[in-house]
Amino acid sequence: xxxxxxxxxxxxxxxxxxxxxxxxxxxxxxxxxxxxxxxxxxxxxxxxxxxxxxxxxxxxxxxxxxxxxxxxxxxxxxxxxxxxxxxxxxxxxxxxxxxxxxxxxxxxxxxxxxxxxxxxxxxxxxxxxxxxxxxxxxxxxxxxxxx
Numbered sequence: 001x002x003x004x005x006x007x008x009x010x011x012x013x014x015x016x017x018x019x020x021x022x023x024x025x026x027x028x029x030x031x032x033x034x035x036x037x038x039x040x041x042x043x044x045x046x047x048x049x050x051x052x053x054x055x056x057x058x059x060x061x062x063x064x065x066x067x068x069x070x071x072x073x074x075x076x077x078x079x080x081x082x083x084x085x086x087x088x089x090x091x092x093x094x095x096x097x098x099x100x101x102x103x104x105x106x107x108x109x110x111x112x113x114x115x116x117x118x119x120x121x122x123x124x125x126x127x128x129x130x131x132x133x134x135x136x137x138x139x140x141x142x143x144x145x146x147x
Contacts, residue, residue, distance in 0.1 A: 100135035
């Protein structure tokens with residue numbers, strides 16, 4: 001149908017802006033990015049099963065603002081779309097703690113109890129398992145742009 005699925009986070013596919021995000025912030029340029037990046041997928045589905053015909057993704061240059069020194073938890077969910085594979089992930093400028101990992105769809109109700117919050121491994125790169133998930137935590141103490 002003329003569309004392509006490459007990658008999305010919380011149903012948003014990133015659109016590379018014509019002006020760098022830091023430059024747009026510093027010079028207070030309007031229309032380069034928006035502050036409405038969703039904290040959770042607005043259209044969840046069975047990520048490791050048969051994917052829906054319409055993923056209901058949108059395209060945009062959206063940001064999610066974090067407070068300085070805020071502790072952030074992110075669950076990265078692998079999917080069965082196109083070619084399921086174990087995928088390496090890293091954060092630029094940060095180490096993070098891997099607090100949980102599992103197969104299938106992340107279930108907040110049952111999977112949180114398996115998190116290692118006592119002595120989690122610290123990494124700068126880790127892998128999201130094929131058709132599984134990995135939960136990481138980091139402290140937002142290396143700002144890309146300050147507000």
